[in-house]
Amino acid sequence: MxxxxxxxxxxxxxxxxxxxxxxxxxxxxxxxxxxxxxxxxxxxxxxxxxxxxxxxxxxxxxxxxxxxxxxxxxxxxxxxxxxxxxxxxxxxxxxxxxxxxxxxxxxxxxxxxxxxxxxxxxxxxxxxxxxxxxxxxxxxxxxxxxxxxxxxxxKGENRPTVSSESISLIDKYSRDLVNLIKNNEEDEAMYIALKRALIKGVLDEEEARTVIRLLRKLYVKLTKKFE
Amino acid sequence: MxxxxxxxxxxxxxxxxxxxxxxxxxxxxxxxxxxxxxxxxxxxxxxxxxxxxxxxxxxxxxxxxxxxxxxxxxxxxxxxxxxxxxxxxxxxxxxxxxxxxxxxxxxxxxxxxxxxxxxxxxxxxxxxxxxxxxxxxxxxxxxxxxxxxxxxxxKGENRPTVSSESISLIDKYSRDLVNLIKNNEEDEAMYIALKRALIKGVLDEEEARTVIRLLRKLYVKLTKKFE
Missing domain, CATH: 3.40.1280.10 (SPOUT methyltransferase, trefoil knot domain)
Structure with a gap:
């Protein structure tokens, strides 16, 4: 009170x-x-x-x-x-x-x-x-x-959370994207950095989904190139 | 400042x-x-x-x-x-x-x-x-x-920081990447989401640099496709 x-x-x-x-x-x-x-x-x-x-x-x-x-x-x-x-x-x-x-x-x-x-x-x-x-x-x-x-x-605000599905999709597309462009083992660091920065940075499920959509679009565009 | x-x-x-x-x-x-x-x-x-x-x-x-x-x-x-x-x-x-x-x-x-x-x-x-x-x-x-x-x-706490140059590079490459794949004005949200998630998510200069290197590589690879 x-x-x-x-x-x-x-x-x-x-x-x-x-x-x-x-x-x-x-x-x-x-x-x-x-x-x-x-x-x-x-x-x-x-x-x-x-x-x-x-x-x-x-x-x-x-x-x-x-x-x-x-x-x-x-x-x-x-x-x-x-x-x-x-x-x-x-x-x-x-x-x-x-x-x-x-x-x-x-x-x-x-x-x-x-x-x-x-x-x-x-x-x-x-x-x-x-x-x-x-x-x-x-x-x-x-x-x-x-x-x-x-x-x-x-009193603690209840912050919205990001679903585990979105976290694993961020992981997956970070992985896929880096695989497409990496030249050597050192480039592996890019995967870790991107994945971590995004997982820490997205505020809620909606923002996560928007970022995932972007990653997927980038991936699709890049793979088409090699078809 | x-x-x-x-x-x-x-x-x-x-x-x-x-x-x-x-x-x-x-x-x-x-x-x-x-x-x-x-x-x-x-x-x-x-x-x-x-x-x-x-x-x-x-x-x-x-x-x-x-x-x-x-x-x-x-x-x-x-x-x-x-x-x-x-x-x-x-x-x-x-x-x-x-x-x-x-x-x-x-x-x-x-x-x-x-x-x-x-x-x-x-x-x-x-x-x-x-x-x-x-x-x-x-x-x-x-x-x-x-x-x-x-x-x-x-004030008074010492935390690692991200340089202003890195912030503007994250902004630039987020912009550039989204420009390459956007289909309509709604896709503009992807730019805002990516930029913000990364700026919030990177912990220090090293992490920021690694993410920027990735964004740049993605960008270069995507633009080459259209040459």
Whole structure:
């Protein structure tokens, strides 16, 4: 369960964009603590995420927004400072294994000043998105997007696969083609390279079929020559 | 070298946010093709990325924006469609190993309609950011942020690379071979499929060279037939 908590947002466009991102990455709950901007105006930027904005829970305090979760993750655009334990932070790609199976709150602070030290202290972890050391400060909604993307990614997309029949056809035609043009044993490497590159490179069955059609056409054309 | 190419952006805020992201993730060049919005207004959203906006290269055509790069990566918010080879796409986390050591253009389309099929066809690869299957359509600048973050994250890892010369040779011979055997416009898909599969599939320069040698031999053999 992912709850997105936005603390005292100042820009309507950010609230709108965050609602859209909530829909893009299927967040479970959106909480807004004491908004400092016009939520009606935010709708202009929410696109199909407007449903998230309309049913967002508007609360008056930080404490209310972080109730009933297992893990509270604060975020900051300030990297770890020497000697400041409160600022020790994790990176977005470390999140997935930490949050698995948990009810979590992802907490983002104000555009101007972020989260207070007190708010960070009330959270369990602090997350920082690395970037240009001279200016890693992302706009609020862009930080939200990156964190949600990283979590979504870890859920594992079901990538389409290539059938074993197509793999063996790629093998067969690579073999046949190389046999037609090879001059010596070293040319055998061409068969290995072509076969492997294609097997690794084709994204799905359809792309595999298109490549096989090409290999077959090349083969037919070349063999006709010797008839 | 990373060139960020924004094609006919319609929202000033997106151009501003993208300039800020260019600074957050140290993009090398920002190109804007034929902007359909107010670039002065964009400055309101660029924060310390304003320098990128001020020295952005404004060009009149897509072709001008993709000149002098090794690898052109188009992006789309439309996932792979059945039967449409042009829409086969890679994921952001697959980018780092494909672009290492190369001059690349990351190309983002219009907020309303994205990139045209012609623009995608002129690019080498197509990238899609996965999300809620019912609504994966990210706002433009948020998509930019996620792709730049993913590239930034990967920096520092040493992986073998494929030279830009090899990429253009794979492109050339894929083109030449398909020209020799194509019967109709649909066969054009074979060129896209072969080129992309090989560019994605070859692991290093040596593997690439071996595949190119094979493609060249096939081509020579086929053309001799018609002498």
């Amino acid at each position: 992912i709850r997105l908590v936005i603390v005292e947002p100042e820009g309507s466009y950010n609230v709108g964009f965050i609602s859209r991102l909530a829909k893009n990455f299927l967040v479970d709950e959106l909480y807004i603590v004491n908004p400092h901007c016009d939520l009606e105006e935010a709708k202009r930027f929410s696109a199909k995420g407007i449903e998230y904005l309309e049913r967002a829970k508007i609360v008056n305090s930080f404490d209310e927004a972080i109730k009933d979760v297992d893990l509270k993750i604060a975020t900051s655009s300030i990297a770890d400072n020497r000697g400041d334990i409160l600022r020790k932070s994790i990176r977005p790609w470390e999140l997935p294994k930490l949050i698995e199976g948990k009810r979590i709150a992802l907490i983002f602070g104000r555009e101007s000043v972020g989260l207070t030290r007190e708010e960070i202290a009330k959270s369990d972890l602090l997350l920082f998105i690395p970037g240009n050391p001279e200016y890693p400060v992302l706009n609020l909604s862009h930080a939200v997007g990156i964190v949600l993307y990283e979590i979504w990614k870890s | 990373i060139r960020l190419v924004i094609v006919e952006p319609e929202g000033s805020y997106n151009v501003g946010f993208i300039s800020r992201l260019a600074k957050n993730f140290l993009v090398d060049e920002l190109y804007i093709v034929n902007p359909h919005c107010d670039l002065e207004e964009a400055k309101r959203f660029s924060a310390k990325g304003i320098e990128y906006l001020e020295r952005a290269k404004i060009v009149n055509s897509f072709d001008e924006a993709i000149k002098d790069v090794d690898l052109k990566i188009a992006t789309s918010s439309i996932a792979d469609n059945r039967g449409d080879i042009l829409r086969k796409s890679i994921r952001p986390w697959e980018l780092p190993k494909l672009i290492e050591g190369k001059r690349i253009a990351l190309i983002f389309g219009r907020e309303s309609v994205g990139l045209t099929r012609e623009e995608i066809a002129k690019s080498d690869l197509l990238l899609f950011i996965p999300g809620n299957p019912e609504y994966p359509v990210l706002n433009l600048s948020h998509a930019v942020g996620i792709v730049l973050y993913e590239i930034w994250k990967s």
